[in-house]
Amino acid sequence: MSLLELDDVKVHFPVKRGVLFDRTVGHVYAVDGVSLSVTAGQTYGLVGESGCGKTTLGRAILRLNDITAGHVVFDGTDLAALPDEEMRRARRRLQMVFQDPLGSLNPRQNIESILAEGMAAHGIGADREERRTRILEILERVGLPATALSRYPHEFSGGQRQRIGIARALVLEPDLIICDEPVSALDVSIQAQVLNLLEELQDSLGLTYVVIAHDLAVVRHISDVIGVMYLGQLVEEAPSDVLYAEPRHPYTRALMSAVPVPDPDLEDSRERILLRGDLPSPANPPTGCRFHTRCPWRQAERCDTERPALTDIGGGHRVACHFAAEIADGTLEPVRELAPKLLGAETPAAEVPAEVPADAAAQREKGERGEKESTTP
Amino acid sequence: MTTNLTTSKADKIDRLAELTARRETASGGSLWVEALRRLRSSKMALIGGGVMAVFIVLAVIGPWIAPHDPTAQLWRDEVRVNQSIFVGPRGDNWLGLDHLGRDQLSRMLVGARQTLLVGVVATLLGFVVGVLIGGLSGAALAFGGKAGRRVDTVLMRVIDMALALPSLLLAVSIAAVLGQSLTTVMIAVGVVQIPIFARLLRGSMLAQASADYVLAARALGVRRRRIVLGHVLPNSLGPVIVQTTLALATAIIEAAALSYLGLGNPDAAQPEWGVMLAQAQRFFDQAPMMAVYPALGIIITALGFTLLGEAMREALDPKLRS
Ligand SMILES: Nc1ncnc2c1ncn2[C@@H]1O[C@H](COP(=O)(O)OP(=O)(O)OP(=O)(O)O)[C@@H](O)[C@H]1O
Numbered sequence: 001m002s003l004l005e006l007d008d009v010k011v012h013f014p015v016k017r018g019v020l021f022d023r024t025v026g027h028v029y030a031v032d033g034v035s036l037s038v039t040a041g042q043t044y045g046l047v048g049e050s051g052c053g054k055t056t057l058g059r060a061i062l063r064l065n066d067i068t069a070g071h072v073v074f075d076g077t078d079l080a081a082l083p084d085e086e087m088r089r090a091r092r093r094l095q096m097v098f099q100d101p102l103g104s105l106n107p108r109q110n111i112e113s114i115l116a117e118g119m120a121a122h123g124i125g126a127d128r129e130e131r132r133t134r135i136l137e138i139l140e141r142v143g144l145p146a147t148a149l150s151r152y153p154h155e156f157s158g159g160q161r162q163r164i165g166i167a168r169a170l171v172l173e174p175d176l177i178i179c180d181e182p183v184s185a186l187d188v189s190i191q192a193q194v195l196n197l198l199e200e201l202q203d204s205l206g207l208t209y210v211v212i213a214h215d216l217a218v219v220r221h222i223s224d225v226i227g228v229m230y231l232g233q234l235v236e237e238a239p240s241d242v243l244y245a246e247p248r249h250p251y252t253r254a255l256m257s258a259v260p261v262p263d264p265d266l267e268d269s270r271e272r273i274l275l276r277g278d279l280p281s282p283a284n285p286p287t288g289c290r291f292h293t294r295c296p297w298r299q300a301e302r303c304d305t306e307r308p309a310l311t312d313i314g315g316g317h318r319v320a321c322h323f324a325a326e327i328a329d330g331t332l333e334p335v336r337e338l339a340p341k342l343l344g345a346e347t348p349a350a351e352v353p354a355e356v357p358a359d360a361a362a363q364r365e366k367g368e369r370g371e372k373e374s375t376t377p
Numbered sequence: 378m379t380t381n382l383t384t385s386k387a388d389k390i391d392r393l394a395e396l397t398a399r400r401e402t403a404s405g406g407s408l409w410v411e412a413l414r415r416l417r418s419s420k421m422a423l424i425g426g427g428v429m430a431v432f433i434v435l436a437v438i439g440p441w442i443a444p445h446d447p448t449a450q451l452w453r454d455e456v457r458v459n460q461s462i463f464v465g466p467r468g469d470n471w472l473g474l475d476h477l478g479r480d481q482l483s484r485m486l487v488g489a490r491q492t493l494l495v496g497v498v499a500t501l502l503g504f505v506v507g508v509l510i511g512g513l514s515g516a517a518l519a520f521g522g523k524a525g526r527r528v529d530t531v532l533m534r535v536i537d538m539a540l541a542l543p544s545l546l547l548a549v550s551i552a553a554v555l556g557q558s559l560t561t562v563m564i565a566v567g568v569v570q571i572p573i574f575a576r577l578l579r580g581s582m583l584a585q586a587s588a589d590y591v592l593a594a595r596a597l598g599v600r601r602r603r604i605v606l607g608h609v610l611p612n613s614l615g616p617v618i619v620q621t622t623l624a625l626a627t628a629i630i631e632a633a634a635l636s637y638l639g640l641g642n643p644d645a646a647q648p649e650w651g652v653m654l655a656q657a658q659r660f661f662d663q664a665p666m667m668a669v670y671p672a673l674g675i676i677i678t679a680l681g682f683t684l685l686g687e688a689m690r691e692a693l694d695p696k697l698r699s
């Protein structure tokens with residue numbers, strides 16, 4: 001049963017200019033038509049490179065950003081259509097954990113005041129004592145001592161601050177928590193702890209998560225379903241295992257190739273795709289397939305003009321690429337200039353694209369050794 | 378030209394607001410404690426604070442410790458202006474007598490109170506009205522949606538126009554309209570301060586409003602009024618408090634300037650540093666010290682306030698933090 005349904009959600013930020021009167025001179029198409037569904041009790045992972053609109057989409061769900069068009073249906077109610085006051089009340093059930101643990105805590109509030117604020121706003125707990133009992137319970141749950149109550153955010157470590165942020169969401173007993181890069185500001189050693197805490201809480205409280213991250217490694221073991229975003233749109237979505245086993249969209253494959261694999265043999269042989277060029281501006285997105293300016297498999301005409309729809313290819317796997325099937329079959333040639341040393345090249349060169357064996361896809365299937373190239377999605 | 382001036386001045390204030398505001402979030406709750414510690418070890422703050430304390434004490438108790446009546450012309454016979462005979466410092470009159478034979482020290486002491494009064498009242502006026510306008514504008518723009526944006530635009534256009542006028546000119550025009558009195562000086566000097574306070578608070582609030590903890594409060598479902606009054610405003614006041622100290626210095630100078638120009642208290646017998654300076658001007662070649670005393674008073678006081686303000690600003694600056 002899906003708890004959250006996004007239907008063609010768009011968030012366009014107007015670009016204003018003008019000395020005396022602001023004139024709208026264009027739009028930043030931060031989120032441009034995203035439809036997805038989050039199942040109750042599961043974790044939906046949202047990945048994509050910086051600036052692709054993940055945060056904007058996450059905030060749009062809570063209506064912290066104005067939604068330009070589309071529907072955000074949470075438990076049967078379209079949040080996009082709610083009056084402000086009702087939306088404010090609805091937020092008890094939808095909470096958010098922020099990327100910057102310190103920045104998201106008011107430096108002048110102590111922990112008790114931070115945690116009690118949401119309760120007061122929603123009339124949870126009759127008096128201070130009752131709220132304190134509840135707060136202490138939650139603090140214990142997230143692994144913070146009771147002495148934390150009277151202390152201030154700057155007195156805690158990064159990991160503890162994020163626990164405070166999680167506790168702040170939990171005191172309201174939400175159904176859905178949107179975690180926007182919940183661990184990217186933390187030390188690597190702390191990241192796993194916080195991710196484990198999130199999973200534990202999900203198991204014991206039956207929470208539903210939307211976890212946003214810019215790399216696949218973080219969302220991999222915590223997500224049930226993963227959606228890949230590019231320039232404000234969803235380009236691929238699949239159950240976590242399926243996406244890792246068979247990434248179908250060229251962009252997902254590029255992203256995937258940037259994730260190191262623990263097994264050294266696999267690490268040497270796996271596919272590496274270097275994306276050329278910068279992320280186009282979301283204020284002026286490419287026509288047709290938004291990825292066509294960087295896609296190694298781009299086919300003239302069709303990719304440049306026709307927007308590929310997100311289509312189900314079976315098993316809950318959705319891809320937005322005209323040639324997903326052909327690429328998977330290996331019948332379509334990647335363009336070398338856009339993906340030099342894609343596979344099977346003998347000389348590890350950095351910048352100059354050298355001549356490479358023709359049938360790269362076939363070679364990969366034979367399990368031949370692929371060549372490395374520094375890759376960044 | 379005017380628009381350029383407006384934007385540059387307004388931009389400067391905005392940047393100051395943003396800078397100070399950004400420190401707050403980054404530095405955590407210990408901000409004030411830490412700033413206070415740094416303030417205490419700052420020589421600038423020590424000197425500025427010392428000057429300020431002495432001035433305030435003198436201004437308050439001045440009329441009681443003044444050895445003579447500041448308006449009494451007790452030694453008229455000794456002072457002969459047309460013969461260039463003035464009475465300099467002597468046992469009974471430490472700073473000598475002025476051109477009408479009045480005790481200079483007593484006039485300085487009693488005048489200090491006037492000067493402080495004008496400075497404080499004017500700054501208070503500027504602070505209260507400026508904070509109201511700036512707070513309203515900032516809150517409207519950050520949380521008021523489309524209608525709020527319009528409110529902000531209108532308010533800020535007016536504020537920018539006021540900023541674009543040279544402050545003394547504005548003060549003189551106001552004084553000219555209201556007529557000659559000490560109240561006029563207070564109002565004129567205070568009005569000039571309004572746009573600075575307004576701009577500063579608005580900028581500071583906008584910087585805070587986009588901070589993550591405000592977003593977090595919205596996500597929690599905290600009501601808008603509580604977000605503005607409980608989160609944004611308390612975190613935005615730092616730069617405004619610094620500005621208050623600096624504004625006092627400006628107010629004292631401007632009040633003196635307006636009095637000097639003859640827009641202050643019409644009763645010229647009443648001592649006020651600006652009036653004293655104006656009166657001394659005529660006799661500068663015969664009795665330069667008559668001008669030096671009030672001038673020094675104004676300069677030292679303004680300098681003291683400025684030093685303290687700058688020290689406070691520095692204490693709040695993260696770049697200097699260890
Ligand atoms: N308030 C805003 N006004 C105008 N443009 C905005 C606003 N917020 C975000 N954008 C733009 O929208 C695009 C998407 O931003 P967003 O923060 O959602 O990306 P992201 O995927 O979260 O990136 P990151 O990994 O850097 O957090 C960016 O180009 C950004 O500049």
Ligand code: SF4
Pocket residue numbers: 249250251289290291292295296297298299303308320321322323324
């Ligand atoms: S539609 Fe064309 S350009 Fe877009 S990802 Fe598929 S092959 Fe590449």
Ligand SMILES: [Mg+2]
Pocket residue numbers: 054055056180181
């Ligand atoms: Mg983001």
